[in-house]
Amino acid sequence: MSQVQTIVLVHGFWTDASSYSEIILALLAEGYEVIAVQNPLTSLADDVAATKRALARIKGSCILVGHSWGGMVITEAGNDERVSGLVYIAALAPDAGESMMDLLSQYEAPSASQHFQEQDGFIWISKEGIQRTFADDLSLEQSALIYATQTAPSTALLTAKVESPAWKNKPSWYIVASNDQAVSPDFQRDTAKRIGATTVVVESSHVAMMSHAKEVLDVIRAAAASN
Known part of the structure; x- marks a missing residue:
């Protein structure tokens, strides 16, 4: 095993840390220490703070993994000296001063957007939205579980901006979900190229860590082995 002994996992919108269960x-089983952060999804600062608390618990170095919105979080929190590399899964990877809206507004609105439901400043996704667009390659039982346990993000996250992108100073890997209907695959490819990431394309819905765990694990192992 490489010197990296710990993997820290950060989830995105509507999922929670259990979305990484198989991972x-x-x-x-392979001997890694693993911490899966539970993001409050109330503000970028809150999510970064939750990830920093996880990083403060580890010894040595780690690989920091972010899915979807989790990419915003690891881009900021990844500046921690304990982070050796960044793995993005169908994720946002902004530059300084960029928000989620800044990035995604340049691409066609995903089909998942018609299934969003805003209530009291938080955004929920309907059961149909999860089944048909967010996680359409999972079983109905799995998508029903996502719906039942979903963590709704604050609308404030849409315009939150990163200050210091860690990918400028840390090696990165990017998993493009080519069948994604929640985040444009074209956006993902362009993002991976822009940050200079080692890129792997998976024929997956937005939740590649659930539907294509083996491929995601291969990328995480490769990132750990390179450090």
């Missing part, structure tokens, strides 16, 4: 169990 976690596999990594633990």
Whole structure:
């Protein structure tokens, strides 16, 4: 095993840390320490703080993994000296001063957007939206579980901006979900190229860590082995 002993996982909108369940169990079986952050999804600062608390618990170096919105979080939190590399899964990877809206507004609105439901400053996704667009390559039972346990993001996250992007100073890997209907695959490809990431394309919905865990694990292992 490489010097990297710990993998820290950061989830995105509507999922929680359990979205990495298969990934976690596999990594633990291989001898890694694993921490899956539970993002409050109330503000970028709150999510970065939650990730920093996780980083403060580890010894040595780690690979920091972010799915979707989690890419915003690891882009900021990844400046921590304990982070050796960044793995993005169908994720945002902004430059300084860029928000989610700044990035995604340049691309066609995803089909998932018609299934969003705003209530009291938070955004929920409908059961149909999860089944048809967000996680359409999962079983109905799995998508129903996502719906039942979803963590709704604050609308404030749409315009939150990163100050210091860690990908400028840390090696990065990017998993493009080519069948994604929540975040444009074209956006993902362009993002991976812009940050100079080692890129792997997976024929997956937005939740590649659930539907294509093996491929995601391969990328995480490669990132760990390179440090």
